[in-house]
Amino acid sequence: MFCSLKAGDKGKIIDISHVNHLVQRRLLDLGITEGSEVCVKCIMPFGGPVMIESCGQCIALRRKEAVQIEVEKL
Amino acid sequence: MEIALIGNPNTGKTSLFNNLTGSYEYVGNWSGVTVEKKVGVFKNNIGKLIDLPGVYTLNPLSKDEGVVTSFFLHDSFDRLLNILDASQLERNLHLTLQLLEFDKPVLIGLNMIDVANKRGIQIDAAKLSEILGVPVAPVVARSGKGCDKLVDIIGTKSMQPARKNLVYYGEEVEEAILALSNEIKGETGHSRRFLAIQYFEGNEYVKKYLHQMASSEKLTAILTNLEVSVQQRYNVKTLANFIYLKRKETIDKMLAEVVSKNGEVVPLTEKIDRIVTNKYLGVPIFLLFMYLMFELTFDWLGTRVSDALDAFFSGPLTSWLEAALTVVHASAFIHALIINGLVAGVGGVLVFVPQIFILFFFISLLEDSGYMARVALVMDRIMESVGLNGKAFIPMIIGFGCNVPGIMAARTIETPRERLLTILLTPLMSCSARLPVYALFVGAFFATHKAIIVLSMYVLGVVVALILAKVFSSTLLKSETSLFVIELPPYRLPQFQSLWRSTWDKGKGFVRKAGTFIFGGSVFIWLLSYAGPAGLNVNMNHSFLAGVGSILAPLLAPLGFGTWQAAASLITGFLAKESIISSMNIIYFAKNDAGLQGLLSHYYTPLAAYSFMVFILLYIPCLATTATIYKETGSKKWTVFAVVYALAIAYCLSFVIYQGGKLFGFV
Structure with a gap:
């Protein structure tokens, strides 16, 4: 689960299918899908968005969507 | 070509x-x-x-x-x-x-x-x-x-199309492409392969386009058959995903030949991000930046330049014009029109050009450096709690410059509900055209706390927008879906040339408006104040303008500014907010803004002045903004709603501020 990652941790996405399909599509546009390696850069306070890095680009998404992404810690 | x-x-x-x-x-x-x-x-x-x-x-x-x-x-x-x-x-x-x-x-x-x-x-x-x-x-x-x-x-180069299919999508898809191509043969000038693949990917626009030219049952049949066979054979979730993976395969092969990598370095962007998108410092840093922007615009730099310009308009320019008018033996009517109508009206607005350009410069800086996307990130939590998303904050910041591009910037918001909400609320952002009014009033009544009073207007606009967002999203515009995925581009050192271009591009509209709208409006207002039922050159209190203004004045009395002068200038404010200043200069017969400030203290108390500023902040989107709201929503209902709710909110808030202030003994 994504929530087990802390800022600075790296992970590999295993399953993204539980996420809202719009979010899924947008992540796919940005090249983030199953098998992508991500690094958590920053987690905003009070349940705010998370900032992740994948293949040299930074992306922010909401916490509630991020926790639905199945991640394997690296 | x-x-x-x-x-x-x-x-x-x-x-x-x-x-x-x-x-x-x-x-x-x-x-x-x-x-x-x-x-x-x-x-x-x-x-x-x-x-x-x-x-x-x-x-x-x-x-x-x-x-x-x-x-x-x-x-x-x-x-x-x-x-x-x-x-x-x-x-x-x-x-x-x-x-x-x-x-x-x-x-x-x-x-x-x-x-x-x-x-x-x-x-x-x-x-x-x-x-x-x-x-x-x-x-x-x-x-x-x-x-x-x-x-x-x-x-x-002639650049002939390559005409080779770079991606092979597999037997099933390729067969379906041929089948679909046969269905639409001779119906379209576009590449049929392109249309077929987009259709299989679930492109709604292409679907609509194709269903116009071929039987929708046949096309849907091809699509469903293909979906089933691909899912069975390749064990993928969706056809769109399969197509994506096929493209990715081709790209990976290509990159292996084209790209070579050597050791990675930590880019500067990440170091900056560690600070500005810091857990706790993010919001305070953003607020500090906004505060510096207002200090520079109003106290440190902008006001000084504006004052110098004002002195020039009322001093040398007016005396040159008067001398020139005397030389050409202009009639008293022309003389009054130019000095009391145009110099007062147009000049009174042009004086604020330096402040507006400084503000636009900072907005361009925010956009060009890459900080804007971080603002969306930092603000998302707050925006989410009122039913919007962080991206909606960007149109609002652009709205500080001018509401029209702000409303247009709302197009990047993916969900229709959040987009509509953002469009409705962006007019509450205090645009640069409202700034001259504040500048004039803070100069007259709050000289010691200029920046803080003006900042309070901007903050009030944002707070009212957030509260209304919450109200609208839990009553009129209920919906669950909200989408927030934003790319954070690397920071780029802004280049002076592009900053200047973008500042000028935004600011020139203001100057152009002064030359057209305000020019025409000033002449019109002056004529209304010069003519009355009794004829020309009447005492202004018996002019047509006074007549129109006094109808509305009693309505405004509970807000603290129930004079026909205030009412008349508010009417002209619908054309363009800055024309409020032009109208006041003409109405109060002031030669320049400094003179007007002196006169205003006879008509307003500081509390009434603050109430008036709040009213101007909220009361109505200007003509150009209203037209843009209509264009962007395509709905008369929502356009009327945007105007009416703004008027209601402005009236209520000014009423509370003035009457409440009086209760607490402010004057």
């Missing part, structure tokens, strides 16, 4: 557009700053360049992206100029593959080679060109390096 410029967001499309066309275009750095179709003429006149909004794929999610797909389906153009970000080649090539399927001549501009090199990525452009079968020209769009060569290639 018409050439369409297309690429992912944040690839430097707009910078390239400016370099190639030499026009004054708007340059920004947050996702999708190009919200309108813009056309420029190439510097060497070889044709027209059309700037399209940034998209990741031709299968659209937001209305902004839909613009591009509609353009491909319904407009004609000769060539495509595809700009790629060399540091994000993999992602960018997904779009390129779709463009090549469209079968129009394509030319590729490989941008940000310098950024890629810094990250240790080397790209063999010649090899890339060979594999794709189209010309590839390396460029640095920000500095203009390589642009000449790009123009040469556009002008000379």
